[in-house]
Amino acid sequence: MIDVLYFAWVRERIGLPKERLETSAATVADLVAELVAREDRYAAAFADLSALRVALDQNLSSFDAPLAGVREVAFFPPMTGG
Amino acid sequence: MIDVLYFAWVRERIGLPKERLETSAATVADLVAELVAREDRYAAAFADLSALRVALDQNLSSFDAPLAGVREVAFFPPMTGG
């Protein structure tokens, strides 16, 4: 089981802030492919991966990173703090 | 007549903050030469011109600048504000 979090317009497009998933995805990209195949709202959110960032267990990571041992994945647009 | 002002250790060496002088010096350097010739305390203050700065009518200037029309000359060490 893995927690998947969505923020900002990713959260708005998918329509929820967080979900708990059963997945056998080996990498972040595999997980994205699973989600996109599920429903249109996921396909809409993940249409352009270059506009997205991913964090694994609260550390910025990349889409080709492995998911083994990861408990929390978060997807969001580039940050706009400060 | 010209007002001559001294600041910081220049003032301390010369022993006064300000004096009013009659001078026919053409440049700042000429004025310095006149002062140095007057008394040892001036010679001590002006021993190393590279350690001094000069302002003419409250604008930073140089030792070869002409004195024509100038009403206030000030001598001081490099500034240490901020």
Place this chain on the structure above:
Amino acid sequence: MALRVQADPFDPGAELSAFAKGRHNAGAVVTFTGVVRDDGGLTRMEIEHYPGMTERAIAAIMDEATARWSLLDCLVIHRFGPMAPGESIMMVATAAPHRGDAFAAAEFLMDYLKSRAPFWKKEIAADGTAWVAAKDADEDALSRWDRQ
């Protein structure tokens, strides 16, 4: 070193007073305050954040600043939630023996907070609502710190 991520408003002046108080060893204190700017028609701004990762990311940035420059102290405050034009969004303060370190560390912290701390700004205006897009300029600003 202090870090606060909060919904409540804060007073940058009071924060500077507290931060600078009785420092006998620091010659230089620099602050940056980010303010909600009204470019015309902005009703309010809302900031979303990632609780947990936010604190972790900012603490890492502060550690990095402390490792790179001779700092005696630093402070980061960042708000989330709704805020009105003119309100302070966030603040950075640095204290150092010399001004170069205080300025460089404050700019470094700002550049990292802009594009590496998980906050997202949304602008609510009379004519609509939009997520603020990340700027290339902010990404470029980061790259100047790649070399020490």
Place this chain on the structure above:
Amino acid sequence: MALRVQADPFDPGAELSAFAKGRHNAGAVVTFTGVVRDDGGLTRMEIEHYPGMTERAIAAIMDEATARWSLLDCLVIHRFGPMAPGESIMMVATAAPHRGDAFAAAEFLMDYLKSRAPFWKKEIAADGTAWVAAKDADEDALSRWDRQ
């Protein structure tokens, strides 16, 4: 734009609050505060200045900063006379739509104040009294502004 050359102490926090108050057009406010640093044994600092030229030189530096960067406002406060370790010597504040301008203008103002405004610092310590020598580093810091 405000400039104060004064003997009286001032509170940097209160100054920042007043400076930043109700700014709806500025996204970025930067402050620098210079503090009397006690390197060990310092009893007090005394600052001498050149009345008239001081105001004129600082106003010229502020005009230059305003011409170089997109500033909405700037403030310089500089004290003269005696002051104790831990007291604020001077302060610069800048307000701009964007942080790059606010930071650059504040650093520029500081670099010029350090070596172009007619102030001279004297340190009075238990073991003697000495005029603070100008630093080559401060002269070098100035040269980075030669080109725009």
